[in-house]
Amino acid sequence: MPPSEFSFGRIGAMILRYWYLLRGSWPRILELAYWPTMQMILWGFITLHFLSQSAWVAQAAGVLISAVLLWDVLFRGQLGLSLSFLEEAWSRNLGQLFVSPLRPSEWVVAMMTMSLIRTLIGIIPAALLALPLFGYSVFGIGLPLVAFFINLIVCGWWIALIVVSLILRLGLGAESMAWLIVFLLAPISCIYYPLEVLPAPVQWLALSLPPAHVFEGMRAVLFEETFLVRHFFAAVGLNGLFMTISGLIFMWAFNDARRRGALLQQGE
Numbered sequence: 001m002p003p004s005e006f007s008f009g010r011i012g013a014m015i016l017r018y019w020y021l022l023r024g025s026w027p028r029i030l031e032l033a034y035w036p037t038m039q040m041i042l043w044g045f046i047t048l049h050f051l052s053q054s055a056w057v058a059q060a061a062g063v064l065i066s067a068v069l070l071w072d073v074l075f076r077g078q079l080g081l082s083l084s085f086l087e088e089a090w091s092r093n094l095g096q097l098f099v100s101p102l103r104p105s106e107w108v109v110a111m112m113t114m115s116l117i118r119t120l121i122g123i124i125p126a127a128l129l130a131l132p133l134f135g136y137s138v139f140g141i142g143l144p145l146v147a148f149f150i151n152l153i154v155c156g157w158w159i160a161l162i163v164v165s166l167i168l169r170l171g172l173g174a175e176s177m178a179w180l181i182v183f184l185l186a187p188i189s190c191i192y193y194p195l196e197v198l199p200a201p202v203q204w205l206a207l208s209l210p211p212a213h214v215f216e217g218m219r220a221v222l223f224e225e226t227f228l229v230r231h232f233f234a235a236v237g238l239n240g241l242f243m244t245i246s247g248l249i250f251m252w253a254f255n256d257a258r259r260r261g262a263l264l265q266q267g268e
Helices: 008-023 026-051 063-090 104-134 143-170 177-188 200-207 210-224 229-260
Strands: none
Touching: 008 063, 008 104, 026 063, 026 104, 063 104, 063 143, 063 177, 063 210, 104 143, 104 229, 143 177, 143 210, 143 229, 177 200, 200 210, 210 229
C-alpha cells in the first residue's frame, strides 16, 4: 500500500543515498567539474579572439562565457536527474525502492535535489576560474543570474522527467536519450546568437520553450543592462506548464511500469 502522507524524511533518505554514492566516487565528482571548466576555457579563448575582431561581442565582454555556463546549467540539471534514475535502473534497485514507503513524488524531489548539487559542483569551479583566466565574472550579472539559473535548471528537470518516462516505457534501450534530447533544443535555444537570426517560423517554436527567453534576457542584461521582465515571466510560465505536463507523463509511465512489472526488469 502506498504511504498516505508526503514525507520529507523519505526524501532526505534518498538524497543521502545519492550523496553517498556521489561522495564515494572521486571520478564522478571530477567529471562534474571537468566539462563545464573545459567549455569555459574553450569559449573564453574564443571570446578573447572575438573581442579584437567583432564589435558585437566587444559590447559585452564575457557574453560567450556567460552563455556556455548557463547552457551547462540546463544540460547538467537534466543529466543530473536522469543519471540518478539510471543508476537505480542499472543496479536493478527500482523494485527494492518501491517496496519501501517511498512515494514517486518524494523520489522525484530527491533526484531534483541531487541534480542541483551535481550542477553546482560542476558550474561553480568553472565560473570561478573565468575570473583569473579571462578577467570576467559571470556573477557580475547580479540578481538576474539567479532568475536565469532557476529557469534553466527547472527546464532541465522537466526534460529529464520526459527522458525517465521514455525509459520506463521503452526500457534501457532508450537511455541514450538522456545525452541526446537536450541537444535537440540547442539550435532553437538562441544560446550564442539572438532570436532574430532564426527564420521567422522557427522563432515561434523557439519562443514556445523557456531557454530562448532566458538567453534573450541574458543578452539584454549584458548588452543593454536591462532585465526584460516579459522574458522572465514567459520562461516561468512555460516551465510551470511543461513541468506539470512532464509530471503527469512521468506518473503515467511509472504506474504503467509498476503494473507491467517493468520496475523489477530494469537493469543492465
